[in-house]
Amino acid sequence: MLDGQSFLISRAVPGSCEQESKWIYMTQHLLESSSNKRPPSQESEEQEQGDRGKRKKSPECPDTPDITDTEHALDLSDRQGSDGDYDDANSFINPLGRDITISCLLRCSRSDYGVIASLNQSFRSLIRSGVLYKLRRQMGITEHWVYFSCNVLEWEAYDPYRGRWIAIPKMPPNECFMCSDKESLAVGTELLVFGKEVTSHIVLRYSMLTNSWSPGIVMNSPRCLFGSASLGEKAIIAGGTDAQGTILSSAELYNSETQTWETLPAMNRARKLCSGVFMDGKFYVIGGMASNTEVLTCGEEYDLNRRSWTVIPNMSAGLNGASGAPPLVAVVNNELYAADYAEKEVRKYDKENNAWITLGKLPERSVSMNGWGLAFRACGERLIVIGGPRGSMGGTIELNSWIPNEGPPEWNIIASKQSGSFVYNCAVMGC
Template identity: 70%
Template sequence: MLEGRSCLIPRPPLSSSGDQESTCFYMRYGIIKEGSEEEEEDEEKIDDRGKRRKSQDLVIASSSREIQIEQTPHERNDYSSVEDLIAPIGRDISINCLLSCSRSDYGSIASLNRSFRSLIRSGEIYKLRRRMGIAEHWVYFSCNVLEWEAYDPYRQRWIALPRMPPNECFMCSDKESLAVGTELLVFGKEVTSHIVLRYSMLTNSWSPGKEMNSPRCLFGSASLGEKAIVAGGTDARGNILSSAELYNSELQTWETLPSMNRPRKMCSGVFMDGKYYVIGGMASSTEVLTCGEEYDPIRGVWRLIANMSSGLKCASGAPPLVAVVNNKLYAADYASKEVREYDKVNNSWITLGRLPERHVSVNGWGVAFRACGERLMVIGGPRGLGGGMIELNSWIPDKNPPLWIMIASKHSGSFVYNCAVMSC
């Protein structure tokens, strides 16, 4: 059961491997359409099991007490009301109990009846979790073209997502990804236009996503709850942009924001202290930017920060590898293979220690550096094994030098093309 705020989920110690989870099993009932034959058959099986049992004890743990409920087959049929969910305790208490469950369990909970399935698929449960500050952080990444996987560090499970719909622009060109709310957005560039694909965790399926007001690629982005900001990048003609947009995943809308002070592409974005930061990037094919910019959502203005990303990017390198944990900004310096912390007061970087030695990158390409709740994670292929393996190393920042622990590994592509963390 979940208790308290974000990430406070009792779990066994993290291990170096996880069991492969079939998507059909893990989210089976989340992808069945209402009224389908398979759905009716599943409900009949549930009813049959109920008839064979004279009673069944259902123990529901709440934050203050445990409630013991006696179920009879007749009562069981009455629980299909969307208003009741668990009739004896009412809808509100039922939902409060579900909020304390891990989202790893929601696929099984959705199999109980139509009411639970409708609640899970509507996304209402995740909106309430967000208001209460409850979140679990899953890592989504792609090491093979059109294929995505997720790793649940709380249950130590690998989840295979449905294969992306085939499209040439995702086969041959650069892609960006962004996890926001319960969605994973993947952006690609065609010859003269852009394309967006949207994966919904609620339905476990891909569909066309909402296009930006000013479509772009090679931009910086970050999300906070159900909202995300993208800034900079290039348009279909290759022009470098200074514009920015806000995405609302609940409404699936894009809102144009004020433009940055400097056009930039191949930059990175993070949220910190309630503000959005764009770090580094390129002003042209040869000019590396060392400045960053801060956007205040309340005032709606950008502030230029000189030398914010000095030394974090080279002309041929990947965008700065940055992540925020507990409102502290960290960077993976792929040139020196060091992890650094940003000093907000002095606008400088402090070297903390080494990155995992086993991971290999090409000027920062092929490896991911992400915040996953209270942890920093480095995701990439190990050095010297000839590919075909992906490893996840994590470290909880403290006052000591980094001590990286490999929490999971599996056979896969060893080059990380895209990576995002979904927190909900």
């Protein structure tokens, strides 16, 4: 999600609730009880690398939603009976019961879910069902991980809360897909990568629940070079070009829970190489090209309730050029920011006056080729810039972070590693 509020884990915090330390203690107790009752059966779903960081405690946590209707999401075939350990999939830890067990797990970091899934088949089934993430969305609990690709067909992820690099399996090899333009989109617990085969568009889908790649569902009107953004389990894509190169004005909505595409009303202007964001509950398409030479300076706002588009003149003036990358934009706390790659500056959008205000500079060591190869994303309440210097001996990728405030940007390097320093694709998954 794009609207997280907390430094560590974004939450909608009510007036009173139990301290998270109590939940951590209870979770540790139930995990120890479970591991003593039955040994781990499988390895963690997500291979994690690096040192474990210490997670700061949030002072409060929200009430737990009703979880009695989530049983249908579990695979009933996972119920145990032959060995006498677990006769009912609803009873994960007999002394605590299913509901309290789930309530504890909701407060755990999703970095720990892979280990929890290895305890026994009941926990594994629960983690892979996605029920916990659905309940976390209802509670307003969100952790944002950054997924990016600096090498073709290879992705990696970074957890800024624990300071960990997470290994992602390689994408299935495909010569045509490797050479085509690719877009990426993180929605729900999925990472979608869009590309082309010889004559058609394809989608590859990475599931965080299974830590694996599989073919994704193709759009009703397949395309590339589009603008997109996600909000929870849903995402909107707009514009782009079809397999024949025709520039599109159409738009679609994707639901990751049902893995379905819904055709939306068309925009007022056809555009490619545009960008998309959610802000104030509405979807915005910013900039782009109306042809190979005509740069669009207008944006468009889509109201999900009214199902209509409104043109916003001059919304993206100066953010992209005919030979440059799509506008590098991101939303933090419902405020829109942009990276001016020509001037290496950070700008903030003034909603009332429909104007851009220069705040300061981008990180010094972040370089790009007319905006290509540089990632600028929102990660909870942070802005993240991913890039790095290039040299004859290879490159270094750096993740720079800044929490917007009233002053100029003060970038901090939160992670770096030897890698290709050209970022091909980047997405932030919040769940």
